[in-house]
Amino acid sequence: MDVLALKLLLAPLLVVGSTLAGRRWGAHLTGILVALPIVAGPILFISYRLHGPDFAAAAAGSSLLGLVSLAAFAVVFARTAHRFRWPTAVAVSCAAVLAMDVLLSFAHVTALVALVLTLTATGVAMALMPNSEAVDAGRPTPPAWDLPGRAVATALLVLTVTTASAALGPRWTGLLAPFPVATSVVAAFVHAQLGRAATTRTMAGVLTGLFGFALFCLCVAALVRPLGGAAFLIGAAVAVAVQLLVVRIRNARRTNSATIRGNRRTFDDLQPRG
Template sequence: MVSSLAGRRWGPAVAGVLVGLPIVAGPILFITYRQHGAEFAARAAGSSLLGLVSLAVFAVVFAHAGRRAGWVVTTATTWIAVLCADFALSFVHVPALVSFACTLAATGVAMLLMPKPGAHNEPRPPPAWDLPARAVATGVLVLVITTASAALGPGWTGLLAPFPIATSVLAGFLHAQQGTAVKALAGVLTGLFAFASFCFVLAVFTVPLGMGAFALGVVVAAAVQLLVTRLGVRPPAWPAAPGFARRTSPRRP
């Protein structure tokens, strides 16, 4: 809901960044920590790192499919792509550092593959059920995954924690209302650097630090996001989005 309000105030790129942060996966991993202990949560966080590769896949597929199809077909196609990616990644078992590197590489490649933002329709006032629908969709994902975590195990719990429910709702609404969600999806990719840093901290430090790892993860994720914002990281050849361009001092003659 915060991301939706921010998007209305500062634009879809900002909303995309907020959705791309661990605002859903974080609570899922914390609840699984409380339910199953530090070892389970650390392994789930390591799997979430790989799950972020699927989130990068989501952004690219949705951006390109949305240029040719409506939001329903685009969302369905993208979910199939994400589930296929998650299934393939479920067979990958590598250390957290390797998963972290894979996520960063996948995010960089996804930025290269993103289409440039084109013309879009003038935004229409969202319906009254807009924000409640987004909140309910996010809450359902948290409830389902945490309830089924014992049966899913840490691998699938982690892979599904970053599943793009909130991102799908945001992208779907933007696509339906404005004809494109490319800027928001680019924002999602920008947020993945902080998201990946959060999951990496949990994967490494949950066992030795317990709940302190979550506080450390939030601090690290915030620092990384500030750095990414300061550097103006965005897909190549894109114009700087408001709030994401690096400030520079005017040159003196």
Template sequence: MTLLLKLLLAPLLVVGSSLAGRRWGAPVAGTLVALPIVAGPILLVTCLEQGPQFGARAASSALLGLVSLAAFTVVFAWCSRRTGWVGALSVAWLVTLALDLGLARLHLPAFAAFAVVLTTAWLALRAFPPVPGSSSSSSVSSASSASSAPSGAPVWLWWDLPGRALATAALVVTVTTAAATVGPSMTGVLAPFPIATSVVAAFVLAQQGTDGAVRTLQGVPRGLLGFAVFCLLVAVLIERLGTPATFTVAVTVTLLVQLGWRWTQTRRPALATD
């Protein structure tokens, strides 16, 4: 059963979120990859294989891994101004791994780590480069950015979705297999490693240009509230409720939080014009 979860659950969630992003656009894609579609299955398998106490510590550390995820989005966005997707991805991964190694040494209570994540997400949104259409963009940057964006509809290569699924399965199997060796802290911070986010960002940058990549990645820190709530609930409930009940509650609450947050964001422009 756990082997099937490793090989199927997270890859299917990544493929589903990718298809939804193609259907509804870059902001939705960024928000969806900010959900625990990879970290959730990793934590689930970890709890099943290593026990609730190990899983609680891993979930608490996964909150700190979200700090690295937010940093990844900002670094990739800025690097995309000067390099292609290979260079941007290389630099962003190095920064993420360095942060993960440092954050794995911290042992913060779950609620303190939750506060750190929300603060980091708020700061990350303000650290993105400007894009046309945003309040911080000037007419000059709008013209230059628009000229650098590829025109036409995105062309999705046949191996895109299988590649995302294979990369996701490889991460889940690697992290969960090494969990007993590396310990709960490292398992936790690696759980949100931006595999799905990396693939989405690289494809959007190559096909839609820098502005499309920035708009997509801005959805990640906006969506970290639901991700953080998920990790927090697993950390504080797993030893009390057990694995099935905890993950049922965590998934349900996370979806409600994410839908509510999305609704407030879509309502804000309408209220501003009233």
């Protein structure tokens, strides 16, 4: 497939697919899917095609570090969205990402250290997320331009970053690859259409998705030199497997918590009154 076709079609199609799946199965799944390497993966693969395995390995390591900024975006957007409308939330969150990326550009660490930093940042962000137990009213029908708008925004980001990659170098190409353009588009639409609680659940899904995203970047950074393009397939398989495991563990915990709450209510109901 032509490199330009990859730039303009692959990532936008993946974003549209994740959006449709999320509409069917909920806001949290939307966040998980959009946090998979559906934009960064194509950017890194195109960088590999254009500049070779050394460039791609260095960029993947920087992308792994850049996930710290994506974790910051999720928690900043969720908290800002509880007080402001989506334009302000997007502006504040993207500014936080850029500031974090500038700081991270001075950090020269190995891929394993970057993995530890990303996982730590994800855990901290999860602890800082606002409550999402409230129920938002209604689920309006998305406008006709919803999906095309998301696809165009994604294509523009991929095209811009990959075209500028030669001038940016592998470090900034990698740091900008996880830049939350798809995530910010999804978050803005969810906030505008479904409300604050759904936005928080979506951003919580984004944080859940970072586990698989991180291991994708680690696989590419470690394997692209010896294996070439196969490293991306291995990384994608690992990312999907990890996400399925994380979602299964999360669902099991939620089921156990619901069971415990139900047992407590039953116990309370059986207690004598007066």
